[in-house]
Amino acid sequence: MKALIICGSRKDGFTAEMCRSFSEGLRIHGISSEIFFPIDMHIHHCTGCGLCSGDAGCGIPDDMDLIFNAFGESGLVILATPIRFSGPSSAIKTVIDRFQPVWFGKAGHPHYAAALLVGGSPDPCFANTISIFKAFSATAGMKWLGHLEVQDADVKKVSDVSLPSFDYGNDLGSLLTGNRI
Numbered sequence: 001m002k003a004l005i006i007c008g009s010r011k012d013g014f015t016a017e018m019c020r021s022f023s024e025g026l027r028i029h030g031i032s033s034e035i036f037f038p039i040d041m042h043i044h045h046c047t048g049c050g051l052c053s054g055d056a057g058c059g060i061p062d063d064m065d066l067i068f069n070a071f072g073e074s075g076l077v078i079l080a081t082p083i084r085f086s087g088p089s090s091a092i093k094t095v096i097d098r099f100q101p102v103w104f105g106k107a108g109h110p111h112y113a114a115a116l117l118v119g120g121s122p123d124p125c126f127a128n129t130i131s132i133f134k135a136f137s138a139t140a141g142m143k144w145l146g147h148l149e150v151q152d153a154d155v156k157k158v159s160d161v162s163l164p165s166f167d168y169g170n171d172l173g174s175l176l177t178g179n180r181i
């Protein structure tokens with residue numbers, strides 16, 4: 001099985017470290033990961049043009065094709081985001097909106113979805129983001145496996161999120177492969 005990890009933040013922050021450590025946890029179960037950073041890619045907003053209701057898929061020619069391809073080839077998708085104004089980052093929400101072809105049943109999809117979330121405050125509102133991610137997961141026909149949340153990042157070091165993220169990757173890897181490591 002392969003995992004697609006979509007990181008809704010920059011490469012040197014908390015979210016990226018969660019993605020990298022999580023992928024290491026999966027790797028010990030033989031699950032390889034590809035991490036995408038939409039912030040560094042050319043991905044336009046969904047305009048709601050409706051072209052994806054036809055057989056040609058999304059009509060916007062940009063880097064989203066790379067994510068569409070990985071989505072179709074992966075067994076697990078991980079949605080990773082910092083909390084921004086009590087919701088997901090605009091980077092990951094833009095990617096989710098571009099998955100409108102799955103609404104029309106026009107795209108292959110992973111069997112499973114899960115999330116990595118980090119907020120700066122002691123009590124971030126994770127619920128809004130989980131609700132959006134679960135709605136996407138259900139729309140695509142994926143089974144929701146759960147999420148890891150880290151709070152208080154504003155008083156933590158990036159390295160503090162490594163171990164819990166690795167452990168979560170190990171846990172999901174065990175669940176998906178049946179191997180307890």
Ligand SMILES: Cc1cc2nc3c(=O)[nH]c(=O)nc-3n(C[C@H](O)[C@H](O)[C@H](O)COP(=O)(O)O)c2cc1C
Pocket residue numbers: 009010012013014015016082083084085086087118119120121122123124125153154
């Ligand atoms: C625009 C913006 C909005 C934010 N809103 C929230 C928020 O609503 N709740 C919260 O707990 N943290 C909030 N934060 C803090 C981030 O969630 C926190 O710094 C997080 O660790 C950033 O992850 P990163 O290093 O991967 O970017 C916000 C940060 C930014 C830049």
